[in-house]
Amino acid sequence: MSLSNFALNETKLILAISIDYIWEKIWFVVPGITPQSESFKDEGLGPPPAKWKGSCAHFANFSGCNNKIIGAKYFKLDKNPDPNDILSPVDVDGHGTHTSSTLAGAPVPNAELFGLAKGTARGAVPSARVAVYKVCWASSGCADMDILAAFEAAIHDGVDVISISIGGVTGSYVKDSIAVASFHAMRNGILTVASGGNGGPSLGSVANHAPWILTVAASGIDRQFRSKVGLGNGRTISGIGVSGFDTKEKLYPLASGVDVAKSTASKDSAGYCMEDSIDPTKVKGKLVHCKLATWGIDSVIKDLGGIGTVIETGLFLDNAQIFMAPATMVNTTTGEIINDYIHSTRSPSAVIYKSEEVKVPAPFVASFSSRGPNPGSSHLLKPDLAAPGIDILAAYTPMKSLTGLKGDTQFSKFTFMSGTSMACPHVGGVAAYVKSFHPNWSPAAIKSAIMTSATPMSSRVNHDAEFAFGVGQVNPTKAVSPGLIYDMDDMSYIQFLCHEGYSGSSIASLIGSNSINCSTLLPGLGEDALNYPTMQLSLKRSNGTSTAVFRRTVTNVGPPQSIYNATIRAPKGVEITVNPTSLSFSRASQKRSFKVVVKAKPILSTEILASGSLLWRSSRHIVRSPIVVYSTPED
The missing domain is CATH 2.60.40.2310 (Immunoglobulin-like)
Known part of the structure; x- marks a missing residue:
């Protein structure tokens, strides 16, 4: 894991992880947990605390709970089967297993992927318990009614912290399902930690921005995975990505997508290596230089008989994709160098080497991490703070290949993932850590302790400054003693909503009260009433x-x-x-x-x-x- 690990105080906490659906610009990932993972072994843990009211039964493809996973439920209130999922808390995608183990995974020695990041993988709070509430589905996403039902179940069951890596949706504080559900949790003494979304670097894209939620941005850690490309002219360039293939340093013929196109294909579609534009007879045995249009280009080239792919993109290259064939990603400038080389000789050639781990300066805010200003309130800074969310190594499911692409035969107990979904459980673990020392603190008190003790980040490195990183990088050990x-309490948030122009009747529906008279609550308050x-x-x-x-x-x-x-x-x-x-x-x-x-x-x-x-x-x-x-x- 990416933060220095810390143990819980004597109090053993229960963490509700209502995971997960996230908009990652291109794909959706869905939730659940893998109970057989080594990250969820219960060695050294006694029975669940007496206060625990949750339950765990045997479900399809779900082996049941132990003293680590003490609760497992799924919520699909429409009861319709999902052809790409299982009506069970089991994780068919890997996202839920990854985030759960990041938060509370037990120590697992010699964890790695292709020899990268090898070491002991452990969650932020290895001694914490986990209760999983699956609310998102492969085909239908996450329904509001399922999210609300899961939160109510978690509150009833007796969880201490809710970590929810569901991002990309924003709305009214009195209508948005996560805002409403987390308000109910707050009134019951439970802090909700949520991902800020992956809509960056666009300004105003931050999600889950209600003031009672601890909203997390994603930052980078001091390692990066790069794959060198050796060109036939002796030049070596560097790309980003995770490629575990040993090419034995053999040079292969190198071509651009246009060079291996069908005679009927346009130059644009061929340059992007669209599947129907590439001629299998021309691509066979070659490395191909393609521009990025959709994920999975390496799969297309491999299926057509190619050896590997150099993918050129104008996107920010701060997180590594995992490939199912030799591949790497390069920026536009490097792509032009490769293209110039291809057309400067009769027999261009290259080799893509197996990925290596390199050190980079950190922390920095991920390009994909959603930015402020807060679209819900001009008076409230969001995101709240940043935590590691790039190339995080954590547990994975055996039910999905590493890429999820057709034909991929790569499976692993651990994998790398990037996103504010990965940052969120780091902070969820910090919240649990703080609560273990201060069990009677309110959600706002725990949130304040984490925020005011954070390490400031550089606005020179992160030009969007607080709109990118909030108060800065989370600092677990200082959060325990903030001074x-x-x-x-909930009345402060009610005053905030009144100040923001919400009607008394809409606020009353949020809190379940008969009426709220905002005119009696606002006099004498400051700029933001919070x-x-x-x-x-x-x-x-x-x-x-x-x-x-x-x-x-x-x-x-x-x-x-x-x-x-x-x-x-x-x-x-x-x-x-x-x-x-x-x-x-x-x-x-x-x-x-x-x-x-x-x-x-x-x-x-x-x-x-x-x-x-x-x-x-x-x-x-x-x-x-x-x-x-x-x-x-x-x-």
């Missing part, structure tokens, strides 16, 4: 200087007697003041309030945002809150 927390660990101000570009007031209250969870002094970091053109500038505490759980005033002019259209921060420093703790100012277009 101060920004705590909230005691959130971050602050965000949006400005209209045509306006002059704007002033925003943020009122916050912190609770002392550090040493009983402590003093915190404020440090303000204001970006150019923004004035930030805090009052008071010092907070003095004489006992544990004591609360202190302060006010932050932000004065700013609209940012130039060439800039995305201006990043500032408020730090409360004591002799032992630094409690950090980003302050973000950004300009929005006119309506």
